[in-house]
Amino acid sequence: MTKPMPGAAGDLAQQHPDLWNAYAALGKACAEAGPLSDREKRLVKLALAIGASSEGAVHSHVRRARSEGLEEEALQQVALLAIGPLGLPRAVAAKTWIEDETT
Template identity: 35%
Template sequence: MANTNDNTGTPAAFKQFNTRFPQIAERYEALGNAVHDHGPLNDRERALVKLAISGTAGLGSAFKTHIRKGREAGITRAEMEHVALLFLPTIGLPAMIRAMRLIERMYTPIDAGAKP
């Protein structure tokens, strides 16, 4: 998992950004909220879309964040793995394997009873 300072799962780099540039971080959060609230997709659907976007873009830290947020939105491991499987015909085997490995890493501590 990304380097974090506590058990929230928030990457340390993002926490540092928030501390260093609080006004920009606040506006970034407001933009995200506005985009989320704008359309007809529900939290669960948005979580799946964001998982797919971050995974296909190869954004490892963002993908891990969206795995965590997806769990919070009720997305199951099987559903996340299905999203990753859909990478195969679209962007190829290496991207699909990379996504599957990240999902596995994020779930292994959970399966063992620990917080990721």
């Protein structure tokens, strides 16, 4: 872990670094298991967080996406793409969670 994280995940990482390191290693292995670009992986992770209705994960992936140079319009499109499979209310919620970190 290179920098402190906010919230419960950060607490877990500090209290149980061996568990956190194993979790991080699993994430790295999953990320390297296929041909997706870093940009594609970030957008997929954002979409999965939206699908799981995880506000905290959406915030986290938006912050990471912005730090990696992804444009706000791409992140907003992920929320709009959620309308069909997830419904308008969940997509609107996702849009507001994205805007929490971009406006």
